[in-house]
Structure formats: structure tokens, C-alpha cells
Amino acid sequence: MVAITNTTSLTFLKDELDATLSQAESALEVFSEDTSRSGELKVCAEAFHQVRGICQILELPAAALMAEEMELVAEAIGRSVTPERMVGTLGNAIVLLGRYLEYVQLKNAAMPELLVGGINELRRSAGKPLIAESHFFRVDVTRERQPPAAPASTPRTDVTRLCRRMRHMYQVGLLGVLRGESRTSLKLVSRALARIDRLCGDAPMGRLWWVARAAVEALLADEMRLTPARKQLLSQFDRQIKRLVYEGERALESDAPLLLVKESVYLVSLATQDQGLIGEVKRAFSVRPRFTDGALQEELSLMSGAGGSVIRTVATALKEELNDIKSTLDMAAQGAADTDYGDLADTLVRLAGTLVMIGQSREAAQIRGRADQVRQWRNGEVDPEGMDFHALVDDLLMVENAVATLERRFAPADDINREVRNTRISLYQLDEARMTVVGECRAGISLTKRSLTSFIDSQGDRMHLSNVPSVLVGVSGGLMFLELDRARAILEGCRQYIEQSMLTGSGAPVREQMETLADAITSIDYYLESMEEHKPIGDAVLEVAEESLAELGYPVMRAPQPA
Known part of the structure; x- marks a missing residue:
């Protein structure tokens, strides 16, 4: 953060700044009600010009720039055919600038990055290019790579061919990022950049891939927010x-x-880590500790507020209430003599009311009717093995699956959590079982990757690969259970390559072949990881794996699709 040394001056001028912004807001409201009163826009522009001058004196560059953009928008509204949008943007900007000045006064520190979004909204409404997220970040972008990159082992004539496949891998990850499937997709982006960086070696363009890799690692390591500017x-x-x-x-x-170097280094500067590639870039560009992305997002939340998902909150509350009801029934089935069925009926009525609120009317009617029956139950007269008791359990399972289905409407669909038509199976329990299988599959893939790494480090000692085929057979079985046939076919191709070209072939594969094999296996790992995170990356990542296998000479034959 940048300390404000003349806090006394800011405090002294704060009332005048507030009054000037209030005057501009009043004039803007008058114009919005009667657009013929264009003189009010001149009042706004003059007020913003005054605010800009004060902010320049106080050395608040972000506030000064925002006031300048507000002045330009106020002048442009009169020439606009559709001024409503610009008026709305300007009104929001007045509120945001007022909050920022209050923030600076209270915190005795300025974070100019807090106003980048507001400035860009003004520029967007005026049809101007946006400023970069690193606009207020100062760094010498001409610094060289440290330590220097090793020369590329791949002939430069092959770079075009190999980069074509790497670009496909990158685009698959990028598409996932743009769709909101952040973490797993970013890993795919990171891997593609690492491969491109090695292909470029010590070429001048290699400096870009070095800082780009560090930026993506920073996004991953700190789970940074993927803003439109970062996308x-x-x-x-x-x-x-x-x-x-x-x-x-x-x-x-x-x-x-x-500019891309600067943007990348800015993201690295927000990272909490100082080791590895991130540390290399920080040291090379002499990045000083400023604030982390987490701190930046917290301060943005203080200024603009944050929201949550109502549907997910309601679903969580419903699951907790269902668990309480099931616990009560379990105790009753075990012979508990103090079960209060009247209280249980009241809980069922509340549950029905919540279901109505979220549009589950059929389930709500069923539960309400069941509550009337439960209210008539008495201790010692209820048979846990009877039809009425089991009917209540079935109804609760119906509600549980309705809540699970509701949650899925607001989450990306994937091949793991596919629709189940057997209403007597708990979707939550089935999902847990499937996720267990996914975890076991990923564990097998991780073991395979470690074995391949040991194989490379030992200069081709095949002992490290002896168990890999059997491990992959087990993983393939898990993928068969999950009905992920395409992923299974790819993994089978990897197993055949390892058996036929690495265990029984003459000579060890070259490094590029090992990297290509790793691309295929890692793509499957990313595919499964995205399923675990309930943010499926899609089949495009499988295309990357298929291309890698085809380059190794083991093309995957796809099964014909059912008509």
C-alpha cells in the first residue's frame, strides 16, 4: 500500500470533496429526470474537474484519473443518442469515488487498484480502450531472465509443428477458464506454457513464456480471483x-x-509465495512486497460488498434439516421411548414450506400430507418395520433427491454425476461412491506419473515401470465403472505404449516422446480432477490426450455413437 503522508490535508479537504460530489450527483439526478436541462451536465463536469484537481494535489493518482474520466463522460452524455446507460455508469462512479476517498481517509493508505474496475466502466461506456489491471504498478519490464534459460533441445524448425498441439492444449484450458472452470483448466494452461517455454529455450520470446508461466502459477497457488482482465x-x-x-x-x-510482461509480473507480485518460479520472477524484477490478491479482494469487498448463492444456502439448510429428521427416525427405530412425533410433524411442515419457496410443490404436498399422519403417531404404537414408517423414509429420500437435483441445476453437468432414474437410491450417497472411485483412479495415475519420473531420472531403468501396466489396468477398470469410455480408451493406449515401446522396445524413448506421453496421462488426470471439483473441464481435454497418443503412433479408435 502507498502511505498518504498529507493525511491532515485530506481530512481538511474531505468535506469539500463530499460536498462537490453531492452537488454533481444532484445535478445528474435533475438531468436524468429532464434531459432537456443540459446545463446540469456542465455543473457535473465542473464539479468533477474540481475533484480531479484536489486529488492531484493529494497525490491520489487513481482518484484523479477517475475524476478525469467522469468529467469526460459528463461532457459526452449530451452528445449521446442513448444517454441513459452513461448516466447510470456516472452515478455508480460518484458513489464508488466517494467510498474510495473515505477508505483512504480511514486506512491512511491508498490502493489505486481498487478503482481500476470503476475507471474501466467509465471508459467502456464512452467506447474507449480499457486500462490494464497493472496500470498503477511500477516495474522495470526490460529486466532479463534470471537465471538464463537453457538452449532449446528441439530444432527451431520443429517449433511450429509442436506448438500447434501445445496451442490446442492451451485453448482447451483457456476455454475452461472462460467458462468458470478455473483450477483444473488453469493447470492445463500452465502445462502448455511450460512446454512452450522449453521449446523456445533462450530465444528472445522465451522471456514472455517465463513470466507467463509464473503468472499462471501465482493464479493457481493463491487461488486468485479470475477477473475479466485476467481472463x-x-x-x-x-x-x-x-x-x-x-x-x-x-x-x-x-x-x-x-505490456504482457508487465501484466504478468503484476500478478506475480500479488502472490504470497517466494519460492520456485514465482520467486525467480520476483527477484529478477526486484518486486517489493505490496499486498496479496487476497488482501486486494478483501478491500474490494469492503468497498462494494459481496453476495452469495441463495439456492446453495437453502439446499444446505434443507440437507441439515433432513439429517436431523433421519437421526430422530433412527433413534425411534432403535426403540427410543422419548420420540416426540408432534415435534417431528412440525419439522416436516417447516420442511414443506421451504420446498414450496424453491418451487418443489409436489414434494411439499407429499411431505405435508405425511406430517398429518405422523402427528397421530404415539410412542409404543409405531412399528419401525411397518409400511407407514417406511413410507416416511421413502418420502424423505424423495426430498433429498429433489434437493440434490436442484443443486445440480446450478452446477456444471459432468459425466460422473449423471442423472439417476432410480428414485430409491440416494443421489448424495451415489455421488460419494463415484467420487471414491474417481479418487482411486487419480491415485493410480499419480503413481504412474511418479514411476515415469523415476524412469527418466534413472536414465531409463525399466524396473521403475514394471508395475505401471497393472496399475493402469486397475485405473481402466475404475473408468469402466464410471462409464468414461473415451478416457478409458486413452489410458489403454498409454498402457500399450508403455508395454510395447518402453518395456520391450530397444532403446529408451527420447525426452520429447516422454513429454508427449506425460501430456496424455496428465490430461486424463485433469479430466478426473475437474470431476472431483464439480467443475468439469469437458471432452476437449481428451482431444489433447488423443492427439498426444496419435503422435506416439498409438491412435485411439473411438467407439461408434449409438443412433
Whole structure:
């Protein structure tokens, strides 16, 4: 954070700033009610001009820039054919700038990044290009890579061909990021950038992939928020990969775009870690500790507030209430003499009311009717093995599955949590069983990756691979249970390559072949991990794995789709 040394001056001028912004807000309201009174816009522009001057004196660059943009928007409203949108944006900006000035006064510190979003909203409404998230970040972007990159082992003439597949891998991950499937997709993006960085070696463009890798690692390590600006940065990386594909050596020899370098280093500066690649970039660019992304998001929340998912909250509350009801029934089935069936009936009525609120009318009517029956039950007269008792249990299972179905409407669909038509099976319990199998499959894949790493480190000692085929057979069985046939076929191809080319073939595979095999296996791992996180990355990642196997000479034959 940047300390405000003239806090006394800010406190002294704060009342005047508030009064000026209030005057501009009143004038804007008058204009919005009667657009013929264009003179009110001049009052607004003059007020914003005054605020800008004061903020420049107080050395608040973000506030000064925002006031300048507000002045320009106020002047442009009169020339706009549809001024309503610009008036709304300007009104929001007045509120945000007032909150920011109050924040600076209370915290005695300025975070100019807090106003980047507001400034961009003003520029967007005026049809102007947006400023970068790193606009207020200062760093020498001409610094060289430290330590220097090793020369590429791949001939530069092969870079275009190999980057084409790496771009496909990158785009699959990028598409997942843009859809909100963040973590697993980012891992795929990170792997693609690492491969491209090795392919470029010590070429001038390699500096970009070095800082880009660090930026993505920072996003992953701290689980940073993926703002529109950060998604745009990832899209710009894709354009640079495209240059490598189509321009080849000319793109390799070109200098890294300085704006992308700056944006990447800015993200690295927000990371809490100082080790590994992130630490390398921080040291190379002399990045000083400022604040983390977590702190930035907390301060943004203080200024703008935060929301949550009502549906998920209601679903969680319903599950807790269902668990309480089931616990009561379990105790009653075991012969508890103090079961209060009247209280249980009241709970069922409340449950029915909540179901009505979320649109589950059929289930609510069923539970309400069951509550009337339960109210007539008496201790010692209820048979836990009787039809009425079991009917209540079935109704609760129906409600539980209705709540689970409701949750799924607000979560990405995937192949693991597919629809189940047997209403006598608890969806939550079935999902838990499937997730257990997914976890076991991932454990087998992790063991395979460790074995491959040991194989490479030992200069091709095949002993490290002796158990890999049997491990992959077990994983394939799990994928068969999960009905993930495409992923299973890919893993079978990997197993055949290991058995036929690595265990019985003559000579050890070259490093590029090992990397390609790792791409295929890692893609399956990412695919399963996305299922665990309930943010499925989609089948596109499987295409990357299939391309990798095809390059190894083991193309995957897809099963014909049912008509």
C-alpha cells in the first residue's frame, strides 16, 4: 500500500470533496429526470474537474484519473443518442469515488487498484480502450531472465509443428477458464506454457513464456480471483502462441510484448509465495512486497460488498434439516421411548414450506400430507418395520433427491454425476461412491506419473515401470465403472505404449516422446480432477490426450455413437 503522508490535508479537504460530489450527483439526478436541462451536465463536469484537481494535489493518482474520466463522460452524455446507460455508469462512479476517498481517509493508505474496475466502466461506456489491471504498478519490464534459460533441445524448425498441439492444449484450458472452470483448466494452461517455454529455450520470446508461466502459477497457488482482465491476459497469451504457430522462427526472435510482461509480473507480485518460479520472477524484477490478491479482494469487498448463492444456502439448510429428521427416525427405530412425533410433524411442515419457496410443490404436498399422519403417531404404537414408517423414509429420500437435483441445476453437468432414474437410491450417497472411485483412479495415475519420473531420472531403468501396466489396468477398470469410455480408451493406449515401446522396445524413448506421453496421462488426470471439483473441464481435454497418443503412433479408435 502507498502511505498518504498529507493525511491532515485530506481530512481538511474531505468535506469539500463530499460536498462537490453531492452537488454533481444532484445535478445528474435533475438531468436524468429532464434531459432537456443540459446545463446540469456542465455543473457535473465542473464539479468533477474540481475533484480531479484536489486529488492531484493529494497525490491520489487513481482518484484523479477517475475524476478525469467522469468529467469526460459528463461532457459526452449530451452528445449521446442513448444517454441513459452513461448516466447510470456516472452515478455508480460518484458513489464508488466517494467510498474510495473515505477508505483512504480511514486506512491512511491508498490502493489505486481498487478503482481500476470503476475507471474501466467509465471508459467502456464512452467506447474507449480499457486500462490494464497493472496500470498503477511500477516495474522495470526490460529486466532479463534470471537465471538464463537453457538452449532449446528441439530444432527451431520443429517449433511450429509442436506448438500447434501445445496451442490446442492451451485453448482447451483457456476455454475452461472462460467458462468458470478455473483450477483444473488453469493447470492445463500452465502445462502448455511450460512446454512452450522449453521449446523456445533462450530465444528472445522465451522471456514472455517465463513470466507467463509464473503468472499462471501465482493464479493457481493463491487461488486468485479470475477477473475479466485476467481472463483477457490469458487470451492475449493465446495470440502470442498463434504467432509461434504461423510465423515460426520470426516470432521466436521477436521481443516479448512489454505490456504482457508487465501484466504478468503484476500478478506475480500479488502472490504470497517466494519460492520456485514465482520467486525467480520476483527477484529478477526486484518486486517489493505490496499486498496479496487476497488482501486486494478483501478491500474490494469492503468497498462494494459481496453476495452469495441463495439456492446453495437453502439446499444446505434443507440437507441439515433432513439429517436431523433421519437421526430422530433412527433413534425411534432403535426403540427410543422419548420420540416426540408432534415435534417431528412440525419439522416436516417447516420442511414443506421451504420446498414450496424453491418451487418443489409436489414434494411439499407429499411431505405435508405425511406430517398429518405422523402427528397421530404415539410412542409404543409405531412399528419401525411397518409400511407407514417406511413410507416416511421413502418420502424423505424423495426430498433429498429433489434437493440434490436442484443443486445440480446450478452446477456444471459432468459425466460422473449423471442423472439417476432410480428414485430409491440416494443421489448424495451415489455421488460419494463415484467420487471414491474417481479418487482411486487419480491415485493410480499419480503413481504412474511418479514411476515415469523415476524412469527418466534413472536414465531409463525399466524396473521403475514394471508395475505401471497393472496399475493402469486397475485405473481402466475404475473408468469402466464410471462409464468414461473415451478416457478409458486413452489410458489403454498409454498402457500399450508403455508395454510395447518402453518395456520391450530397444532403446529408451527420447525426452520429447516422454513429454508427449506425460501430456496424455496428465490430461486424463485433469479430466478426473475437474470431476472431483464439480467443475468439469469437458471432452476437449481428451482431444489433447488423443492427439498426444496419435503422435506416439498409438491412435485411439473411438467407439461408434449409438443412433
